[in-house]
Amino acid sequence: MTTTATIEAVWRIEQPKLAARLTRTLRDVGLAEEVVQDAFVLALERWPRDGIPHNPAAWLTRVATNRALDRLRRTVLIDGKHRQLAVDLAELERAMPDIESALDEDIDDDLLRLVFTACHLVLPAEQRAALALRMLGGLSRLEIARAFLVPEATVAQRIVRAKRTLRDAGIAFETPRGQERRERLGAVLEVIYLIFNEGYVASSGPDWLRADLSNEAMRLGRLLATLMPEQSEVIGLLSLMELSASRFGARTDGAGNPILLLDQDRSRWDWSLIRRGLDGLNRAMALTPTPGPYQLQAMIAACHARAVSAADTDWIAIAAYYQALALAAPSPIVEVNRAVAAGMAFGPAQGLAIADALRDEPRLKDTHLLPTVRGDLLARLGRTEEARAEFRRAAELTGNEKERALLLARAGSKLT
């Protein structure tokens, strides 16, 4: 008797390759996703009784391809012979006996094509995330739904819409080249980082599945780094994720209250993740003289990781990297962080000059971020009353009760 956990393990290992292979032979992501799922359902039914086949990859490929043939034949029957199929049915039937030998073919190109297709720019980020976790991570719709705290039907709909969009837009199953590759790689990295952050936000909570999203994202990052070892931003993102994840264990106290980076007990950081993050960063640095946004963020995270104590932090380097980040990927949030870093590196007046320039920024209007930072800088300049007003404003804007209490305390207390 084979347990479900063992079948799931085999499934997780085989699923991405199966999806990549099927998408190539069928030239249709949607159909591939469906028949791959069919194959898994059948495995869950058969394997507990019959045991796991000697060559599970061959078994799954054969079942999935047969299902695809059935569906395609039915389509031809219903819609008539003249309907254009994405794939030559007869050719597919002829290829069936050679399935086992086809398994030995290099899968990397197919996997890379699947990455670029599932994470295509035409899809909204949330659909990309669902499709990537589904086809490359091998997660079920229910698992994705639990991880993103949405109903399963929502995930199912996201996947259906994504598949329809890819089909209607006639997206080819291919790896883009040149300038297009750079743009589309951005869409891929964005969605991996989105998945990571979903887990990052959640990983203090009791729900392991949500927290595990960060690990899922790191595995996707490692897959990508294997497929594209020459892309500095791929390695930069992986390094950023590893360095950020190294602080998971130190981010909350025993009662679940968040602990800010500079107040964290550094002995609780995961040093094996830090080592891998720093190694990756070194490789990325060797690849390019001009680091991209993810690599720059990894460089900032590395400054924190390398500092033995908060007081040892190299703020001048961090301020410089934020300056570079503001040029490479400008955003109000980057500017706020640049203000903090400049304040630490060159004194509160320098930081305040950057923060003050943001006061009319509409995208910061509804967050407590800017008033908190300004309050801090003003307090350090001895402008106590202005600082208090900023902390009060920040307290009104934050949605977090614990943070509000903290900010109100600063608004009322003697500021040093």
Added chain:
Amino acid sequence: MRFMMLMIPGGYATAAPDVRPEAEAVATMMKYNEELKRAGVLLALDGLHPPSSGARVSFKGGKPAVTDGPFAEVKEVLGGYWMLDVRSPEEAIEWARRCPAGENDIIEVRRVFEMNDFPEDVQKVVDGFDELKD
């Protein structure tokens, strides 16, 4: 969760110090390692020289005593390891099953302790230890 796959090659306990794996065996193993990498689960791996060129330090009676290899009384010795990041113990075992190992080889699959596995008082004692690793 992190797991270690510990390779215990058959006959390695008595292998000569200059024994090296053959090119063909290495090529097969490299293919397997590539699979692990491609799945995003491989964190680290290393191979070990035979124990005949190693040493054992034992602590009988509280005093360290050094014995040079080979170690006649030891039948199973390590030949290398893989460190994996996987979703379940079953996944780690499934990866071990797929290893192109020889018929006398054994792979032991062991979970790596994380800080959260320890009770609070142990965590306190361990605090600061990680800094040593850097």
